[in-house]
Amino acid sequence: MSDLTKLRARLSGHLVEPTDPTYDEARRVWNGMIDRRPAAIARCATVTDVATCVEFARTADMVVAIRGGGHNIAGNAVCDEGLVIDLSLMKQISVDPARRTVRAGGGVVWGELDAATQRHDLATTGGLMSRTGIAGFTLGGGLGNRMRSYGLACDNLLSAEVVTADGRELLVSRVENSDLFWALRGGGGNFGVVTSLEFQLHPVGPVLLAVSRVYSQRSGCSHRLRKPRPRPRRHPTGGHAGGLQWTRCRG
Secondary structure, three states: OOHHHHHHHHOOOEEEOOOOOOHHHHHOOOOOOOOOOOOEEEEOOOHHHHHHHHHHHHHHOOOEEEEOOOOOOOOOOOOOOOEEEEOOOOOOEEEEOOOOEEEEEOOOEHHHHHHHHHOOOEEOOOOOOOOOEHHHHHHOOOOOOOHHHHOOOHHHEEEEEEEOOOOOEEEEEOOOOHHHHHHHOOOOOOOOEEEEEEEEOEEOOOEOOOOOEEEOOOOOOHHHHHOOOOOOOEOOOOOEOOOOEEEOOOO
16 A cells, blocks of 8 residues: 555545546646646645644655645645645634634635625735635735735734644644744744634625726826725615726826
8 A cells, every 4th residue: 555545544635646637626726837746635624634644744755835725926835746735625714703703724715704704794804816815825924905904914813723843733822832823923934734713803894895996107197196085885785885997097
């Protein structure tokens, strides 16, 4: 029995190898220029799966890549000849409206998180693109639409569940494993596999459609940029509605 066959038997998720028909789809990331071929892709379903993969890769001395949303432009979510630990099946989301918090799995993307929190008229600083993963975005700092009011995504991170390189499953926060929590919030990466994140939420919405207004940089436009932007009209449901408006200035 090969080592990968043994790993497959230990997972509650799926192990995708180069001979599997889903291999090319499983190794594809958002940046289409990235064309890497890992030895295997472990689509983890549980934290135990993640710990098993970390232990396997350490024992086998394999390169590891972690995939959350797969949206990183450098293609860090996939590697050549190594093991990809794919969290995309870990989609659990739990909102606590009373505490204004949400805990979500490492495979959740921002569109999914926003949809869940907006049911309670709550949100946090998130990605500009709905398909960006919450984990990689937050661990990189996280610049989003609401950062001027509520800070970066990492500022709203309350706690995280992490599998470390030695296979331990830790809960990190300001009061528990605080040094690792500090490192996750902008320390540069490679401290472990973050399997879930807890965020502080804020009263926002319901937002039906976000709006952006784009102006040309041609001469004659500066006076328009100084004008106050009109407030979006109130929707009958109580939310805000608006549209994308392109304005072309005549020179």
